[in-house]
Amino acid sequence: MSDVKAVIGSMARKARQAARKVAALSTGVKNEVLLSTARKLAASRTGLQEENRKDLEKGRAKGLSSAFLDRLELSEKVIDSMIQGLNEVAALPDPVGEVTKMWKRPNEMLVGRMRIPLGVIGMIYESRPNVTIDAAALCLKAGNAVILKGGSDAIHSNLALADILQQALEENQVPREAVQVVPTTDRGAVTELLARQEEVDLIIPRGGEGLIRFVVENSRIPVLKHYKGVCHCYVDRGCDEHMAIEICFNSKVQRPGVCNAMEGMLVHEDVASSFLPRMGERFREAGVEIRGCPLTCGLLPYAVPASEEDWGTEFLDLVIAVKVVSSMDEAMDYIDRYGSNHTEAIITMNYERARRFLNEVDASLVLANASTRFNDGGQLGLGAEIGISTSKLHAYGPMGLEELTTTKFIAFGDGQVRK
Amino acid sequence: MSDVKAVIGSMARKARQAARKVAALSTGVKNEVLLSTARKLAASRTGLQEENRKDLEKGRAKGLSSAFLDRLELSEKVIDSMIQGLNEVAALPDPVGEVTKMWKRPNEMLVGRMRIPLGVIGMIYESRPNVTIDAAALCLKAGNAVILKGGSDAIHSNLALADILQQALEENQVPREAVQVVPTTDRGAVTELLARQEEVDLIIPRGGEGLIRFVVENSRIPVLKHYKGVCHCYVDRGCDEHMAIEICFNSKVQRPGVCNAMEGMLVHEDVASSFLPRMGERFREAGVEIRGCPLTCGLLPYAVPASEEDWGTEFLDLVIAVKVVSSMDEAMDYIDRYGSNHTEAIITMNYERARRFLNEVDASLVLANASTRFNDGGQLGLGAEIGISTSKLHAYGPMGLEELTTTKFIAFGDGQVRK
Numbered sequence: 001m002s003d004v005k006a007v008i009g010s011m012a013r014k015a016r017q018a019a020r021k022v023a024a025l026s027t028g029v030k031n032e033v034l035l036s037t038a039r040k041l042a043a044s045r046t047g048l049q050e051e052n053r054k055d056l057e058k059g060r061a062k063g064l065s066s067a068f069l070d071r072l073e074l075s076e077k078v079i080d081s082m083i084q085g086l087n088e089v090a091a092l093p094d095p096v097g098e099v100t101k102m103w104k105r106p107n108e109m110l111v112g113r114m115r116i117p118l119g120v121i122g123m124i125y126e127s128r129p130n131v132t133i134d135a136a137a138l139c140l141k142a143g144n145a146v147i148l149k150g151g152s153d154a155i156h157s158n159l160a161l162a163d164i165l166q167q168a169l170e171e172n173q174v175p176r177e178a179v180q181v182v183p184t185t186d187r188g189a190v191t192e193l194l195a196r197q198e199e200v201d202l203i204i205p206r207g208g209e210g211l212i213r214f215v216v217e218n219s220r221i222p223v224l225k226h227y228k229g230v231c232h233c234y235v236d237r238g239c240d241e242h243m244a245i246e247i248c249f250n251s252k253v254q255r256p257g258v259c260n261a262m263e264g265m266l267v268h269e270d271v272a273s274s275f276l277p278r279m280g281e282r283f284r285e286a287g288v289e290i291r292g293c294p295l296t297c298g299l300l301p302y303a304v305p306a307s308e309e310d311w312g313t314e315f316l317d318l319v320i321a322v323k324v325v326s327s328m329d330e331a332m333d334y335i336d337r338y339g340s341n342h343t344e345a346i347i348t349m350n351y352e353r354a355r356r357f358l359n360e361v362d363a364s365l366v367l368a369n370a371s372t373r374f375n376d377g378g379q380l381g382l383g384a385e386i387g388i389s390t391s392k393l394h395a396y397g398p399m400g401l402e403e404l405t406t407t408k409f410i411a412f413g414d415g416q417v418r419k
Numbered sequence: 420m421s422d423v424k425a426v427i428g429s430m431a432r433k434a435r436q437a438a439r440k441v442a443a444l445s446t447g448v449k450n451e452v453l454l455s456t457a458r459k460l461a462a463s464r465t466g467l468q469e470e471n472r473k474d475l476e477k478g479r480a481k482g483l484s485s486a487f488l489d490r491l492e493l494s495e496k497v498i499d500s501m502i503q504g505l506n507e508v509a510a511l512p513d514p515v516g517e518v519t520k521m522w523k524r525p526n527e528m529l530v531g532r533m534r535i536p537l538g539v540i541g542m543i544y545e546s547r548p549n550v551t552i553d554a555a556a557l558c559l560k561a562g563n564a565v566i567l568k569g570g571s572d573a574i575h576s577n578l579a580l581a582d583i584l585q586q587a588l589e590e591n592q593v594p595r596e597a598v599q600v601v602p603t604t605d606r607g608a609v610t611e612l613l614a615r616q617e618e619v620d621l622i623i624p625r626g627g628e629g630l631i632r633f634v635v636e637n638s639r640i641p642v643l644k645h646y647k648g649v650c651h652c653y654v655d656r657g658c659d660e661h662m663a664i665e666i667c668f669n670s671k672v673q674r675p676g677v678c679n680a681m682e683g684m685l686v687h688e689d690v691a692s693s694f695l696p697r698m699g700e701r702f703r704e705a706g707v708e709i710r711g712c713p714l715t716c717g718l719l720p721y722a723v724p725a726s727e728e729d730w731g732t733e734f735l736d737l738v739i740a741v742k743v744v745s746s747m748d749e750a751m752d753y754i755d756r757y758g759s760n761h762t763e764a765i766i767t768m769n770y771e772r773a774r775r776f777l778n779e780v781d782a783s784l785v786l787a788n789a790s791t792r793f794n795d796g797g798q799l800g801l802g803a804e805i806g807i808s809t810s811k812l813h814a815y816g817p818m819g820l821e822e823l824t825t826t827k828f829i830a831f832g833d834g835q836v837r838k
Contacts, residue, residue, distance in 0.1 A: 020781075023781070103800055105799070201810075201812070222641060222810075222812045240834070246834060246836055250837055254837055336439065358831075359443075360443055362439075362442070364827055365827065365828040366829050366830070369831070369832040369834055370831075370833075370835040373836070374528070374830060380530050381524055381530060392538065393537070393621060396825045397826075397827060397828045398828075406813075406815045407816075408785060409783060409785070410777050410784070410785050411784065411785070411786040411787070411789055413786060413788040413793075414788050414789075415659070415662040415666065415789070417666060417668075418798065
């Protein structure tokens with residue numbers, strides 16, 4: 001344990017030192033590190049997959065589920081997507097140094113806000129080794145040093161990826177400590193990392209609710225996280241029912257296992273009798289289990305009665321909770337009570353209610369007439385994302401490069417003093 | 420203790436409920452609450468000062484210092500400044516609902532970022548009762564509910580001020596729980612407040628380093644704070660020496676007891692022999708004690724040798740640490756080591772070094788050729804400030820109305836689904 005403390009302490013101090021140098025790197029050098037990493041990945045497929053095989057074999061011997069092993073695997077496709085991700089991040093504009101605003105004071109002093117890196121970011125994640133590359137690329141492009149703590153089951157894969165990243169850093173005269181992978185599977189490493197508030201500026205956990213709660217409970221460092229996505233579509237009485245069916249179907253079925261999939265559908269009573277049977281049929285064809293309120297069950301004989309626990313549950317599966325409501329206010333109260341501030345959509349052609357819903361619903365993304373599945377950095381146009389925040393401080397919603405920076409004030413004077 | 424738990428728990432839950440209503444208030448209603456509070460303050464001077472007298476008498480009996488009693492007093496001047504503050508905040512633009520950016524996606528969906536309130540803010544502060552009004556005004560204008568925990572020694576004053584605020588809220592049909600003052604002097608109240616992470620979104624402590632460290636160590640809620648201001652001026656070899664003298668004098672002497680006063684001065688060796696004697700004379704006339712490096716002491720016979728502890732000390736007094744450096748890099752290394760990320764200034768006429776200093780120095784405000792005393796929300800043009808943050812997440816520098824908000828994503832679609 002004291003060994004882990006020493007290892008993490010030394011990594012944190014080195015990251016802090018590296019951070020000042022990374023913050024001052026030119027855009028060109030940062031991009032060259034990313035592109036060189038991409039080339040090296042392409043040239044190291046065999047070696048990478050050998051290291052990955054060690055993790056997979058250990059996982060199989062441990063009896064890990066096939067879904068878990070699937071996430072752990074560095075298949076050709078996963079390697080391709082890491083390479084593509086590196087190229088994409090290299091192509092994004094550099095956020096560092098951007099002056100987001102500038103104004104003149106009455107004393108002629110020019111004051112502005114300049115975007116700067118956060119410093120050192122600690123990333124804590126579970127099985128997918130590709131996060132090692134994706135997260136490192138975004139942190140680095142935003143001028144930060146990063147300490148990566150992946151899942152113990154992916155340790156060989158993560159260290160092999162880190163090795164490639166560090167080669168690319170060194171080739172470009174960037175300190176290799178700009179990107180470090182925690183080399184131990186000791187569980188105390190996470191706790192130690194969360195205690196380094198002098199060196200680490202931000203912790204981003206990615207994984208299941210258990211991991212995230214552990215991080216939040218134990219961190220002395222600010223954490224950006226989301227616990228879960230309990231997303232809803234509210235089908236308003238003034239909607240285009242065909243559009244409502246397509247949006248709700250896409251929100252639920254296109255990829256049910258992710259955080260921006262719809263988990264609950266609220267239907268205005270005026271449209272329930274025409275909309276629900278058509279929608280229910282589409283869901284039934286796709287194998288979606290409907291857990292409904294009494295009115296829903298009255299309209300859909302194949303629906304099962306919802307229990308109290310179904311409201312607000314993140315099913316992450318082909319299951320949906322459906323409730324008929326008598327007004328948009330009832331829908332908004334329901335969302336306030338059972339939602340998770342992630343993604344909420346209204347489907348309506350009514351101008352006033354669309355406007356009220358967009359203004360008043362408190363979620364990281366609120367949509368009118370579009371699928372909840374759009375809550376994603378790429379889909380919203382941020383270029384790439386390192387996660388989605390459902391807490392409000394610093395970032396609310398998908399976090400792209402900008403969210404990995406902050407702004408400082410700068411002032412150009414010519415001798416101004418305060419009276 | 421369990422009583423305090425119940426009191427704070429109930430306040431937090433009521434604040435949470437009120438927050439949703441406050442978030443939806445129109446600008447007009449929010450301003451009317453502020454202006455009505457200002458009118459009531461003007462009409463309640465006698466009553467307020469009677470309550471304030473109770474605090475002052477208790478404080479005197481307790482043997483509190485005269486400086487402390489001074490901060491505690493609701494003099495006519497302090498009441499005037501609260502009234503003026505309310506009028507000024509009412510006149511500021513409403514940040515809530517502003518769409519800070521909007522863009523079109525290739526699928527024709529319009530995506531934007533809309534400014535929304537943070538929710539419930541907990542403000543923890545020490546002796547000055549005027550913070551009760553100033554903080555409540557800013558939180559409310561930004562659409563937040565606020566829980567105010569002032570110093571025990573100001574309890575009668577704070578409750579009297581809260582009473583006036585709540586009257587103004589009720590007259591305007593706003594829940595009185597939008598602004599609450601913790602009614603107990605029990606020290607457990609702070610700890611309880613810091614544990615209400617389900618209801619409170621942000622904690623802002625204002626006071627001495629001890630209070631702030633206590634809050635940071637004990638909070639499960641994000642905290643925006645600054646520990647101290649160890650600010651420097653670097654007098655470059657290419658400077659206008661007359662300007663340098665005026666800026667350094669203002670930075671040190673204009674108000675030495677505040678966080679944006681200069682505590683350390685770094686002087687390039689090429690200008691030391693001409694600049695330091697003139698500067699030292701000005702400081703000496705103003706009663707500033709100079710603690711210098713050997714070179715400084717060689718030039719200024721009245722300087723005392725600095726000890727290692729003087730570097731990086733926040734004197735908050737007419738004392739300054741002075742060091743001669745051989746390059747700007749040495750000055751920047753010194754600032755990196757001893758500064759507190761608060762305010763750093765360069766005085767130079769050299770274009771390249773001004774640019775490098777502004778880009779590379781990591782502080783919430785970096786100035787070229789102006790006094791450190793400008794690090795203040797009002798002086799920089801933010802209108803008013805609730806504090807200065809020297810941590811980077813969410814806010815870095817003075818926090819005005821914008822920093823009491825966050826942004827959510829909004830999307831206008833017409834049936835878009837994800838492929």
